[in-house]
Every structure is written in structure tokens, then in C-alpha cells.
Amino acid sequence: MQEMFFHYIWRLQYFEHQHLFTVKGESVSVIYPGIYNTNAGPDFFNAKILIGEMEWHGHVEIHVQASDWYKHQHQEDEAYDNVVLHVVWEADRSVYRMEGSEIATVELKGKIPLSLFQKYERMQQDQAIPCEYLCQEVPEILWTSMKERVLIERLEEKANQIHLLKEYCHGDWEQVALWVLGKSLGAPLNQEPFVELSKRVPFQAVKKLKENEMQLEALYFGQSGLLLPCQEQAYAQKLIREHQYLFHKYKLSPALSPVIWQQGRMRTPSLPTVRIAQLIGLITQKDHLFQECMLSSKFQDIKALLDVEVPSYWQTHYHFGKVRKKGTGKISVTMKARIAANGVVPLLVAYGQYQGNERCMEQGIQLLESLPPEDNKYIRLWKEMGLKVENAFDVQAYLQLYKKYCAEKQCLRCVVGCAILK
Incomplete structure (x- = not known):
């Protein structure tokens, strides 16, 4: 039994109201059950309860x-003095x-x-x-309602992260867009290393070296820690020398440790x-990344x-001194869809919140609806x-539903779960 x-x-x-009595034998009628409180304090505020002949207003x-009353030490908390x-x-x-x-x-054993x-x-x-074994009972309209709710939750959570990033970037949305796209390129395993890399590459230097x-390769690869002094390949040596010059010119922070990157x-x-090379391609070939993100409303926009x-070296290599057997190093269609869903759409929502423009949320949802679905182990659970x-x-809705509700057994906060119980 869970509280x-x-x-x-x-x-x-959802309990039997007839013959409802207190343990002392007084009749009880619920006029109003109260307002559910998810914060500290009594569970339901401002209820109206008729006990015997007297109407009580309280919690x-x-x-x-x-006895849990004493386990939780409510007898020592004046916030519970108004519990009726x-x-x-x-x-x-x-x-x-007190x-x-x-x-x-009131004891509910036998009344549920x-x-x-x-x-x-x-x-x-x-x-x-x-x-899993009960969901067929639920009408499709309730699934749709829950999906819409959790999708908005997910987008707002991601938008909140972008607002924090905006503060770090001193309100420069062009820099925010570059960081967001970089983090999205690092997904799923190297998102945080990309964020750390962005912190070590001054945006003013990026604009000057565009x-x-x-x-730019020397700047990014040098600061990533992936440009190692022991590499004897000629191109790597050239970038190492250039990075040393830029390091002193721009008074750069120390480079990342190469072990921070997932490569195995x-x-x-x-x-x-490869992802860093793709980010450099975006910087050198796109003049207004943020503006182009804001104008994107369908997958074709994202593809463009x-x-x-990528820089010419990375069209034929995937690491320093390691030749690429196939491909050109360009961002794949699948990856473009992921960047749109996890980067561009949250950026749209965050900027819309900043500007007080609700149409940005609508545009973000329209963009999501134009993107092909991603296939992963969580999505396969729903398909099954x-x-x-x-x-x-x-995809975004089901990911949020699984991670925030299903995995945490929050069925009673879920429209679908409540419908099944009802």
C-alpha cells in the first residue's frame, strides 16, 4: 500500500461514502475534499467536512x-494544527x-x-x-491528451536549460544557437564534452576566425584535447603549432582532457x-545560424x-592520420532530424518564451510533426x-512519458494511468 x-x-x-464514520463513531460527509498539495504541509488544503452536526473547514x-503522523513528526509542526x-x-x-x-x-480499509x-x-x-497489459482499455483521445501534455513538459524543461545557457552567453542568441547545435551534434554520449568545449572556445575568437x-580547426581541436602532441601526422602538427599561437593570443583556458570524450x-x-569538423563546417558556411533556426518550420528547412x-581534411579522414573508407563526413539525414528535435525545437520554444511569442511553440510542434521518427529501445517498447x-x-512525447512517468511509476499523475484505474 502506497500513500x-x-x-x-x-x-x-473513489471510496464508499455510505456509512462513513470516524473511529469514534461520528458520521462523516465530504462536502469538498480540498486542494491537492504537492509541496510541504498537509496533503489537502481548505477542505469542507461535515463531522456529526458540525461543518469543519481546514486541511x-x-x-x-x-501512527505515520508521529513517524513524520507532524505533532511538532504547527502547519498541521489546522488539520480537521x-x-x-x-x-x-x-x-x-500540538x-x-x-x-x-477516518479509516478506509474495506471501503475502496x-x-x-x-x-x-x-x-x-x-x-x-x-x-502494458491494460492500455487497450484507454480511448485514443486520452493517449493524445497525455502525449500533448508531456511533450509540452519536455520542451519547457529543455527551454529552461537554454535560458540558463543564455545567461552564461550574456544574452547573445547567436552564441546560444552555436552551443545548442554543438551539444546536439554530441548526442547522445558527447553532449557534455561539447558544452565544455564551447566554454573553452571564446565566441569573439570564433567570429574573428570565421x-x-x-x-578554426586549430582552435576547436586544440581546445578539445584531441590534438595530441605525440601525433606525428603532418596536418596534426600544423594545427598544434597554430593552436599554440592562438592559445597565447586569446589567453585561452586549458584544453579539455581527451579522456572526457566517448570514442569506444x-x-x-x-x-x-567528425562531429567537431561538422560544427566547424556550420560556422564557416552559415552566417546567421540563430536566424536560420528561427525560420525553420519543416524538415526541408533543417536539411538546408x-x-x-566539413573541412577538406575531414572529407577523407575520421581521425588524425586515419583515412576514411567511405562517406564525405557530412551530417546524415538521421542526425539532422535529431538535431532538429533536440536542439532547434527547444531553441524555438526558449526564444518564444523570452519574447512572449506563443507562435514559436506552435512552430516548434509543427517542425516536430514534419520530422521522421527516431528508432531506439524506448520507442520500441511503445510500438510493441x-x-x-x-x-x-x-517520439519526444513517448520519451518524456517513459522517463518521467513510467520508469518512476508515476501512474497516478498520468491521464492514461488514472483512466485505467477509473
């Missing part, structure tokens, strides 16, 4: 065992306020439908999706050296935005349940 389940039962009043506290009803599964003892008066207690318990217990078992591709068991297109050539995954909108 959260009791919160759900009380909030929706309601929920526990599995009445204690609702429990089992009333194993009486409870009192000033010594006893609080009316058995089918609710059975469904809830089944949803708390170890399957990856708690409602027309000099070789110096990684396909060639995902190697950090990210259709850049017979649910449609048609585009990146569905």
Missing part, C-alpha cells in the same frame, strides 16, 4: 497507518495536534473497491511500461573528431540549414504495445 495511492483515492473520492492529512480530518488505511492509534486536541480520523487495488498493484509490477577554416565502440560518423561540407509512432512529436 500516493491514497492521495489519488481521496482526490477523486486533510493522508497516511497508510495513523486524518484519513488512513488503518487507524492503529489516535493522533493529536496543543493536545485529538484529530478526527478491490478492482482498484488489483489494477494499481498490477501497474506497480516490474514491466517497463506499467500499463573566414579562416584552418585556424562508436560508429565513425559519431566520433567526436545543416547541409554543409501497438501504439503508433509516426513522427518526432510522438
Whole structure:
């Protein structure tokens, strides 16, 4: 038995109301169950409860065992002095306020439908999706409603990260866009190293060196820590010398340690050296990255935005001294879709929030709907349940639903979970 389940039962009043009495034998009628409180303090605020002949206005506290009142030390917290009803599964003892008066207690054992318990217990078992065997009961409109809700949650979470980044970049949205695209190129394993790399590459230096591709390579590869002194390959040596010059000219921070980068068991297109080369291609061939992101509303726009050539060396190599067997080093179509979903769309939402422009959210959702769906182990779980995954909108929604609700067994906060229990 979980207390959260009791919160759900009380909030929706899913229990037998007839012959409801306190443990002292006084009749109880719920006029208004109160406002659910997810912060500190009593579980439900401002309830209206008729106990005997008297109507009480105050708070309601929920526990599995009445003695939990003392385990949680509510008797020492004046915030609980205005509790007018204690609702429990089992009333194993009486409870009192700080000033010594006893609080009316209602025991719900035997008053909650058995089918609710059975469904809830089944949803708390170890399957990856708690409602895996019950979801066919849920109308499609409720799935749609939940998907829309969690998608907005996910976009707002990512937008909040971008707002923090904007503060770090002193409000320069062009720099923010470059950082966001770099982080997206690093996904999934090298996102944080790309953020750290951006911190060690001054944006003013990037703008000044924009027309000099070789110096940009020296700047980025030198600061990444991947340009090692022991490399004897001629091109690497050239970049090392150039990096030493730039290091003193721009008073650069120390380079990253190469061990920060994930490179093992990684396909060639995902190697950090290749991704850095692609980022340099974006810098040298796109004059207004942020503006182009803001104008993107369909996948074709993203394809055009990210259709850049890597520096000539990286068209034939994937690491210093290591020749590429195939490909040109350009960003793949699949990766372009991921960058759009995880970088460009959150950037649109964040800028829309900054400007107070709700149309940016609509544009971001429109862009997601135009992107092909990603295939990963989480999305395959939903497909195996017979649910449609048609585009990146569905992917982002199902990822959020799984990670924030299913994996954490937050069924009682989910529209689908509540519908199944109801």
C-alpha cells in the first residue's frame, strides 16, 4: 500500500461514502475534499467536512497507518494544527495536534473497491511500461491528451536549460544557437564534452576566425584535447603549432582532457573528431545560424540549414592520420532530424518564451510533426504495445512519458494511468 495511492483515492473520492464514520463513531460527509498539495504541509488544503452536526473547514492529512503522523513528526509542526480530518488505511492509534486536541480520523480499509487495488498493484509490477497489459482499455483521445501534455513538459524543461545557457552567453542568441547545435551534434554520449568545449572556445575568437577554416580547426581541436602532441601526422602538427599561437593570443583556458570524450565502440560518423569538423563546417558556411533556426518550420528547412561540407581534411579522414573508407563526413539525414528535435525545437520554444511569442511553440510542434521518427529501445517498447509512432512529436512525447512517468511509476499523475484505474 502506497500513500500516493491514497492521495489519488481521496482526490477523486473513489471510496464508499455510505456509512462513513470516524473511529469514534461520528458520521462523516465530504462536502469538498480540498486542494491537492504537492509541496510541504498537509496533503489537502481548505477542505469542507461535515463531522456529526458540525461543518469543519481546514486541511486533510493522508497516511497508510495513523501512527505515520508521529513517524513524520507532524505533532511538532504547527502547519498541521489546522488539520480537521486524518484519513488512513488503518487507524492503529489516535493522533493529536500540538496543543493536545485529538484529530478526527477516518479509516478506509474495506471501503475502496478491490478492482482498484488489483489494477494499481498490477501497474506497480516490474514491466517497463506499467500499463502494458491494460492500455487497450484507454480511448485514443486520452493517449493524445497525455502525449500533448508531456511533450509540452519536455520542451519547457529543455527551454529552461537554454535560458540558463543564455545567461552564461550574456544574452547573445547567436552564441546560444552555436552551443545548442554543438551539444546536439554530441548526442547522445558527447553532449557534455561539447558544452565544455564551447566554454573553452571564446565566441569573439570564433567570429574573428570565421573566414579562416584552418585556424578554426586549430582552435576547436586544440581546445578539445584531441590534438595530441605525440601525433606525428603532418596536418596534426600544423594545427598544434597554430593552436599554440592562438592559445597565447586569446589567453585561452586549458584544453579539455581527451579522456572526457566517448570514442569506444562508436560508429565513425559519431566520433567526436567528425562531429567537431561538422560544427566547424556550420560556422564557416552559415552566417546567421540563430536566424536560420528561427525560420525553420519543416524538415526541408533543417536539411538546408545543416547541409554543409566539413573541412577538406575531414572529407577523407575520421581521425588524425586515419583515412576514411567511405562517406564525405557530412551530417546524415538521421542526425539532422535529431538535431532538429533536440536542439532547434527547444531553441524555438526558449526564444518564444523570452519574447512572449506563443507562435514559436506552435512552430516548434509543427517542425516536430514534419520530422521522421527516431528508432531506439524506448520507442520500441511503445510500438510493441501497438501504439503508433509516426513522427518526432510522438517520439519526444513517448520519451518524456517513459522517463518521467513510467520508469518512476508515476501512474497516478498520468491521464492514461488514472483512466485505467477509473
